[in-house]
Amino acid sequence: MDEQIELLFTIDEGYLNPLKVALTSIRQNNPGQAFRIWLIHESIAMDTIRELQKLTDYLQFGFEPIKIDGSRWNSAKTEDRYPKEMYFRLLAGEILPKEMKRVIYLDPDILVVNPLLELWQTDLEGHMLAAATHVGLTDVSTRVNQVRLDVDHAYYNSGVMVIDLDKAREIVKWSDIAQMIEKYNLLLFLPDQDILNHLYGKYTKEIPEEIWNYDTRKYMRYFTKSLTQHDIHWVMANTSILHFCGGPKPWDDKHDNRFTSLYLNYQNQLKRIESVIK
Numbered sequence: 217m218d219e220q221i222e223l224l225f226t227i228d229e230g231y232l233n234p235l236k237v238a239l240t241s242i243r244q245n246n247p248g249q250a251f252r253i254w255l256i257h258e259s260i261a262m263d264t265i266r267e268l269q270k271l272t273d274y275l276q277f278g279f280e281p282i283k284i285d286g287s288r289w290n291s292a293k294t295e296d297r298y299p300k301e302m303y304f305r306l307l308a309g310e311i312l313p314k315e316m317k318r319v320i321y322l323d324p325d326i327l328v329v330n331p332l333l334e335l336w337q338t339d340l341e342g343h344m345l346a347a348a349t350h351v352g353l354t355d356v357s358t359r360v361n362q363v364r365l366d367v368d369h370a371y372y373n374s375g376v377m378v379i380d381l382d383k384a385r386e387i388v389k390w391s392d393i394a395q396m397i398e399k400y401n402l403l404l405f406l407p408d409q410d411i412l413n414h415l416y417g418k419y420t421k422e423i424p425e426e427i428w429n430y431d432t433r434k435y436m437r438y439f440t441k442s443l444t445q446h447d448i449h450w451v452m453a454n455t456s457i458l459h460f461c462g463g464p465k466p467w468d469d470k471h472d473n474r475f476t477s478l479y480l481n482y483q484n485q486l487k488r489i490e491s492v493i494k
Contacts, residue, residue: 220250220278221336222319224312224379226304229260233486234467235324236271237479240486242328243275249333252278254319256304256311258286270493284311288390302408305374306393306416309384316381322457323375325465327475327482330456335378335428340421344383347372347412348425350434350461372420374409375459376429387419430455432475433462448474 223242225235235255242251253272255265265281272279286300304311305321312319320336338346349370392415397404404410412420425431426438426446438446451458458478464470466479 219333219336220252221332222252222254222316224254224256224305224308224319224321225324226256226301226321227260227324228257228301229264231324232260232264232268234465236268236486236490237467237482238322238324238326238328239271239275239277240489241326241482242332243277244482244485245328246331246333249331250278252280254312255279255281256301256308257281257283258300271489274489274493282311303390303393305377305408306388306411307390308379309381309388310390312381314385318381319379321374321377321379323459325460326375327458327460327479328456329452329458329478330454332456335376335423335456338378338421338423340378340380343421344380344387344419345372345412345416346378346421346423347374348376348423348429349373350425350429350431370417370422371413372409372417372422373425373429373431373459373461374412375461376457377412378423383419388416426451427455428457430458431461432458432466432473435474 225238227235239253255268260281260283268281269279284304289300289303308319308321318336320332335346340346350373351370393411396411396414397407400410400414423429426442430438430451435448435451438451442450458475460466460471460475460479466476467483471479
């Protein structure tokens with residue numbers, strides 16, 4: 217495949233191993249696909265970046281780490297609640313090279329179990345973003361968030377986003393984000409998602425969560441809502457991105473659902489790869 221997919225992650229060192237597991241799953245389920253991995257960070261050590269480069273080289277990914285000065289975000293009044301990495305994804309258009317037109321942002325707590333090319337080629341239909349919603353059997357949570365954030369659209373999850381970078385450069389401004397943090401401080405439950413929805417939800421195209429942002433805590437909800445069609449066989453054949461939302465995480469001993477063993481399998485594959493490339 218000639219078309220290169222651009223992927224963006226924004227993490228600190230605490231999420232380095234989950235990122236490696238995610239990258240392992242991406243390569244295994246996208247053989248032959250060209251990828252370039254962008255990592256925006258503030259404080260990951262150079263030795264750690266070099267170790268990560270060994271893995272991306274082995275997996276045949278392009279790799280572009282970008283270290284930025286996060287001091288501009290120190291003025292956020294509740295910095296302890298809002299890690300700086302949260303802002304980096306929102307300002308991807310500003311941070312990434314101007315010649316880049318599109319990127320897929322991914323949280324690191326994911327597995328990719330089917331190809332990503334269709335997501336990359338999503339027709340945004342003039343929108344700045346494409347993202348999925350995580351709704352329940354009813355739309356009660358959506359309505360609560362609409363009232364809380366004063367919006368009239370669905371509540372989008374920020375863990376998987378296709379971003380039109382040119383539009384992001386026009387629309388996304390740090391001053392708007394800072395103003396929202398100051399104004400809505402006590403009302404922000406999930407700050408990155410709340411900011412995304414309040415400021416940029418109207419520029420977002422909805423994509424199917426069961427394909428592109430499957431909440432692994434909610435298997436029975438998907439199963440029931442689909443009238444039992446979306447069983448585990450359907451998921452493994454059709455879902456591309458499994459998202460391990462909330463906690464505990466699948467690398468924690470307390471995590472135990474029907475996707476835990478799958479995650480641990482990719483984690484073990486990573487360990488075998490690392491034993492070869494060290």
